[in-house]
Amino acid sequence: MTPEDAQAHIAASDPRFALTEAVIGGVRYPVFANAPAHLRVLLEDAAPAYGDRDALVYQDERWSHAELCREVRRVANALADDLGVRQGDPVAIAMRNYPELPILILAVAALGAVAVPMNAWWSEQELAYGLTDCGARVVFADGPRHQRIERLAADNGLALIAVRDAEALPGRPRYEQLRDGGRDDRWPDVTIAPDDDFAVLYSSGSTGNPKGVVLTHRGAISAVYSWIMARLMAPLVADPPPPLPEPDKVQPPSFLVVTPLFHVTALQSNFLQGLASGATLTLMYKWDPEEAVRLIKRERITRFTGVPTQSAELMDTARALGESLDTLEAIGGGGAKRPAAQVGQLAEAFPAAAIASGWGMTETNALGILIGGPDYVAHPEAAGRPTPPLQEMRIVDGDGKEVATGEIGELTVKSAANMRCYLNQPEATADTVRDGWLYTGDLARIDEEGLIYIVDRKKSIIIRGGENIACLEVEGALHRHPDVAEAGVFPIPDERLGEIVGAGVQLKPGARVDEAGLQAFLADHLAAFKIPDRLWLRSDPLPRGGTDKTDRRALRAQCLAADTEAGAPINEE
Structure with missing residues (x-):
């Protein structure tokens, strides 16, 4: 079936996915007619x-x-x-x-x-x-x-x-x-x-x-039911169709939750979706790849979703322990973009599992774009296609006009899953949500096959192992130190975490603080994952752009070049 035919078939045959419309905040949206009200x-x-059936497992508690x-x-x-x-x-x-x-x-x-x-x-x-x-x-x-x-x-x-x-x-x-x-x-x-x-x-x-x-009840449930519908559609659109599993080999769904439940990846796409699907949800207090392998075997886990670092470490640890983990049916990714080379490696290491990835935001209840299976292996750089059936997506220019196929613009999303607002920030809300469209701040393009590629970010955000870090927040903390005249924060490519935090810092005359001293100072003001892994200390001013703002790109290039000249090359993009 085509995706459109599969969507229509499921909506007609399963009352859970019948569609209607609702007006939310003065804007009309498609919604599920029979989904739970809250x-x-x-x-x-x-x-x-x-x-x-077990719903929740933590160590020896059930x-x-x-x-x-x-x-x-x-x-x-x-x-x-x-x-x-x-x-x-x-x-x-x-x-x-x-x-x-x-x-x-x-x-x-x-x-x-x-x-x-x-x-x-x-x-x-x-x-x-x-x-x-x-x-x-x-x-x-x-x-x-x-x-x-x-x-x-x-x-x-x-x-x-x-x-x-x-x-x-x-x-x-x-x-x-x-x-x-x-x-x-x-x-x-x-x-x-x-x-x-x-x-x-x-x-x-x-x-x-x-x-x-x-986030609202309808928003979360809209995301959950969209993912369940996408899972039901997958075998209908596969070419060739997958073989039907033997009845005695059908496994009940069992999810391993390895990312923090204060994020939408774990809370919405794993936990709430798991509840609605009748899954057993096994929690990990903190990530440990050997413990993950043990739990996957013990609980017969069918679905693993983590940041790319975790799926890579799971693969390496399973190989080292000689474990096939053949109960896994899906290995998903979220929070950060998976390196393209890792896609094929995971597919080879876990041939029975569909390797998948997605793009979503806290502001969308994690609903957004999905890609998986052979499509992902063939297009490992792609974010995927919009998850049906509630979302509209457009890629627009600075005037809000849709760009042509292949051109880069800002990704915008309209859906009942989107946030209601930013708390206590009406101006930020009005800037982000316009006539029902959420402006994501991500730059993207779409190709002739309908695949969306996320190519850059408009906002000054570093994604370190799935955790978002605002450059301005780290800069603000650095400026609290009495020896700091100016600071600029930027991402550094990292093979394990995707990105880590770097900072160029202009010190005041007579300053005596060193890199370790600044990192220790920041520990009182920032979570550990936000503290710069590298600090370049200097006496001269930071580079500035045409509007006299710090030019982070130029600063980053200067700092990485200084390391290269000193014989300590950084993994530059």
Whole structure:
């Protein structure tokens, strides 16, 4: 079938994917007519549909779909009864990939409140910014995050709740005390509309501080059901069609979650999609390729999605251990572009798995562009094609006019999955979303086959192993040091992480700080992954462009050239 025929066939034969239209924020969009109205319904539907099948696995702990649903209900009621959380209230969650993180997100959503999962690598200063910006009065945190937030909680009267290895503050209950408080486990009596907010996720933009991206229930569910539909379409459009699996060899879906659940790749495309598909979701607290191989074998994992570094390390470790990992049916990528050479290597190493990649944004609930299987092997540089059936995409020039095939312009997306707004930033929202179209800041082109290629970024963003880093934020932290006159931050190509952070720094006369001293200073102001891996210190001014702004491209070229002349070449693009 053609993609259009496959889409029409599935929409006509499966009521879940029937389409209608809805007006959202004054703009008309195609939407799924019969999708769950909100995330609580998605969870309610999963429990009876998948019975006692494991839904969530963490180390030696397991929750069936029914048990997960029951814990979510109890925590939702505790949020309301013990902590006074009401519909629309923000609730912050600061932790690594513990099972309490997704359970809390679902419980907050079930109450009609707004979950704010915070970047677990943020410094105390960054956490303070996020908590102040979102206005949360209740915060759940594991040990390291709890320690960073304690002073802020005391000064601002926040209800800081200890999770796992955190030591509870006097008079504050722990998570398990709230969960086990003996309340009935009926769903909270609230009415949730499809376009109510369900979460705020923070994403580094081109400005100094992260932006809070406000996402709705309909937006998240639109993304989830689009991915499920794309999976159903794949065998219908394959040429030749894949052989039907033998009934006794069909594996139940089982996903390994290796990226942080405070990002859309793990939360939306893995966890929420997995719930809707009846998958078993196995969480990793932190990435360890040998542990990943062990879990894939033990849990019979069918789907692995990680940043390119992780899939490369999984491949190398499996080879070193002599493991075929033949339960894997799909190896996806997200967060950063996979090196083209890695695509064929993965396909050779895991012949039974479809190698795939995607492009998406926090602002789109991770929905966007997909490519996989032979198409990806044949076009490893491509981002792929728009995920059906809700999205429209255009590549436009500076005047908003669509460019011709093959020409480069800015990628724009119109979809019910798009964010509602940036929190507390109406000007940034108006600049990014115009008449329903989200201007992504990514420069792209489309070829004659309909494949989209992401070629550059308009915004000053570094993507280090899947983590977005705003150049201006790092520059702002460098300028806090008394010996720094000026700083310019830029990406350096890196074989393992894709990009790492570099900075050229003009020091003031008489300055005595060195590279290690500046990096140590930055540790008090930035998450570790944002601290420049390389610093070039200089006494002369940084190069400037025609508008008198720092010319990052010229600065980067100067710094890399200086290394080459000194006999320490950098992996230049």
